[in-house]
Amino acid sequence: MRINIVYWSGTGNTESMAKLIQEGAEEAGAVVTLLEVSGADASALDADVLVLGCPSMGSETLEEGEFEPYIASIEGKLSGKKLALFGSYGWGDGQWMRDWTERMESAGAVLAAESLIVNDAPSGASAEQCKAFGKAIAK
Ligand SMILES: Cc1cc2nc3c(=O)[nH]c(=O)nc-3n(C[C@H](O)[C@H](O)[C@H](O)COP(=O)(O)O)c2cc1C
Secondary structure: OEEEEEEOOOOOHHHHHHHHHHHHHHHOOOEEEEEEHHHOOHHHHOOOEEEEEOOOEOOOEOOOOOHHHHHHHHHHHOOOOEEEEEEEEOOOOOHHHHHHHHHHHHOOOEEOOOOEEEEOOOOOHHHHHHHHHHHHHOO
């Protein structure tokens, strides 16, 4: 099982989630490649599961400088593709993730796990949730 994780993180919280997800997936036997979105292109789709991470930015949107253009660039290639989505948020209620999940399903993607959101930095129970998310994807 090959898993690619592509993420954007401004202050490191989504990056911490990405690393915990990687740890969980590797514990379950997957081969995981972790990529910042600035270094990723459509070839990241060449994996059993593409895992995408972005925090809530703007006003409940994806980060607009790098991550949104990346999503727009792969959106037409997602039919039947296994995806999983995660990200950190601050004061909102997770609307950006509900919108993003719906958008990816409308593009034809198949969600390999329920989208995962964590308030601020993962720690304790939320860190365990990240690892369990990685494990679930690797099955
Ligand atoms: C410019 C900006 C806009 C943000 N907008 C939202 C928002 O609409 N809703 C929300 O819940 N959090 C919002 N946040 C908070 C971030 O989602 C939160 O700090 C998150 O942990 C950042 O993740 P990161 O460390 O991976 O960058 C915003 C933060 C910034 C800097």
